[in-house]
Amino acid sequence: MRLRGLMVVAFPVLLLAAAPAHAKDVCDDAPDQNTMNRCAQDDYKASDAALNRAYQKHMKDLDADSQTLLKTAQRAWLAFRDGECKHQAAPNDGGSMYPMAYFGCLNRLTKDRIKQIEAGQE
Template sequence: MHPLVLLALSPLLFTPLAHAVDCDNAADQATMNQCAAQQHKAADKELNALYQQITARLTANPDSKKLMVSAQRTWIAFRDAECRFSASGVAGGSAYPLIYGNCITDLTKARVETFKNYLKCQEGDLGCPVPGA
């Protein structure tokens, strides 16, 4: 292979894709922290997709949509504050990203379940704020 091609491809050797992380067998703190971040990213992606579905269903009711947006912003502030508190015992330590990340992921997964329930609302269910599909 031509040396210039190797030089051009060398940055790819240092990307996250070049070094797959085995989260099931993470043995060091840096890897555990990285895995926690990946888990949070996946949960957050699912949450955002469900949020988009909910807000789309609320388009016909701007007041409800406004309440949902406000609730979500408030929930995010709560989640972040709760997890900062939850991880405060290890603040400044190498385990902080893991403890904080796991907390964020757990609370996000719980919110995902709430959103899934909102999306299952049946027509006529007065206790459900999201109209059925």
């Protein structure tokens, strides 16, 4: 009976642990454009969350004047990033590859920005 109870608890945990690996496998071997688009968006969302964490961490280390400067710089950078990625993805506008091109660009520039912010913490 104890073994059955253990299996009831352990099996869902194992399934949850395997889910991220399975999702990554789907993205590595995406069978269609819809999947590639979703994977590009998911990658960007993960980078955006990492950027927000790096930004908040850096803000805690700054005095009020420096926080204001970083906030202004970050807003300007966000406007640049969004405009630049719309520009880079424009050749695919209206096509099925547009989301992948757009989110891929957002992901690249966001990762670059994380490095810039983290370098400012040193």
